[in-house]
Amino acid sequence: GESVGLHLPTLSVQEGDNSIINCAYSNSASDYFIWYKQESGKGPQFIIDIRSNMDKRQGQRVTVLLNKTVKHLSLQIAATQPGDSAVYFCAEKKSGAGSYQLTFGKGTKLSVIP
């Protein structure tokens, strides 16, 4: 499959521990943010999203935190499992972006140690 994990920051986590993946975004005018999970050779899979009028949003085993003051986004994964091993990347939408265009980060590779 496609080696999307080459030359990416890597986070290694013990199975069962919590994972925190961070993302710094560039534009203070961005009003929407999204996290994707991508396994090798597959298309990105939607995990969770958040608007700029929120600080936190929770899903099943995942939480996204948004700190607009420092333009920082984080994804927390509770009780990390081997199936969580993948590349995770964030994306932002600038306010007023044509056709809701997203700008994507390069990603972080999460490796879960059994």
Add this chain to the structure above:
Amino acid sequence: SQTIHQWPATLVQPVGSPLSLECTVEGTSNPNLYWYRQAAGRGLQLLFYSVGIGQISSEVPQNLSASRPQDRQFILSSKKLLLSDSGFYLCACRTSGTSFPETQYFGPGTRLLVL
């Protein structure tokens, strides 16, 4: 919810040959459709997007083109492939009328190798 299909899954083509990649969407109508290219270890690069039949916007000048002959069909083409066209091509879909209309969902991708 929508399902996005991409065809073919993998393709090996010689330099100078033509290209046609297809993306079809099920379970939604009047979606916005996007073509992205992903190089190893790099972020997604938007190539084209379409807000409706026959409506194509190009983001990056190159030897690729896109067409949308039907509401749920998006095609990426080239008349003559270059080595630099190798990569992982992803189709994405966005639908209005949901609580988060900004969300883009991706297909499984097509891996293209130009030799």
